[in-house]
Amino acid sequence: MNxxxxxxxxxxxxxxVDFFRQKRDSLGRLGLSTLQKCTAAIRVLAYGTAADAVDEYLRLGPKAVLFAQHQEAVRKDVERAFGVLxxxxxxVKNPALFWDKVKIGKIMRACIILHNMIVEDERDGYSQFDLSDFQHGEDNGSSHVDLTYSTDIPTNIANMMGVRTRLRDRQMHEQVKGDLVEHVWRRFGGDENNQ
Structure with missing residues (x-):
């Protein structure tokens, strides 16, 4: 939603609704904000998770809250873009476990470029293009194909499983998430007094 x-x-x-109002606890500290409570409630509705699954979100400090806000702001756009592709x-639908990052990047860029070209063509209607607009430098116009690109599937299943295990490693996940939280805080967060 917007x-x-x-x-x-x-x-x-x-x-x-009284529950959604921000209140003070017995020590006079402010509790969860209305924004935090509403975000948590909508997350439960949207993702179908149990109510206690958002407890971690509600206990987050200011750095993690800022990260969660930025992450959720772009998550919808990314999910929509992947859905279209x-x-x-x-x-794009098929598993990419057998490909390396470079190949996946090339495939995704090709799909995005093709998608944008299709959308532009549909928007502007059919038009003729001057092919010289697409030639760069002293290109002779030949259609050279890079034959070094390979889609061979790795023969060593242990290597593939090792990559999969590293991707699912909880400690690695927490480290990457912590690094992202710090990056977002440095880029968009407040001054030293807010930490």
Whole structure:
């Protein structure tokens, strides 16, 4: 949903439902904000998770809250973009465990370029292109194909399983997430007093 609609929901809930209002605890500290409570409730509804699955989100410190806000802001766009690409190109739907990052990057760039060209063509209607616009430098116009590109599947299943294990390693996940939290905080966070 867009931000305007979300903020409308937050305002209505904070005005009409006591649970969603920010309150102070017995020590006078402010509790969870209306925004945090609404975000957690909508996450439960959207992802179908148990209510206690958002406890970690609600306990986050300011750095992690900022990271979660930025992550959620782009997650929807990324999911929508992949959905469009998966609908148009079957290769994007298939598992990519056997490919390295370079090959996956080339495939994704090719699909994105083709998708954008198709959208532009559909938007502008059919038009003729001058092929000289697409030639760079002193290209002789030949259609050289890079035969070094290979889609061979690795024969060593142990190597593939090792890569899969590293990708699913919890400690590695937490380290990468921590690095991303710090990066977002340095880029978008407040001054030293907010830490």
């Amino acid at each position: 931000k305007l609609l979300f903020m409308h929901i937050v305002n209505r809930l904070s005005n009409e 998966q609908a148009r190109f079957a290769i």
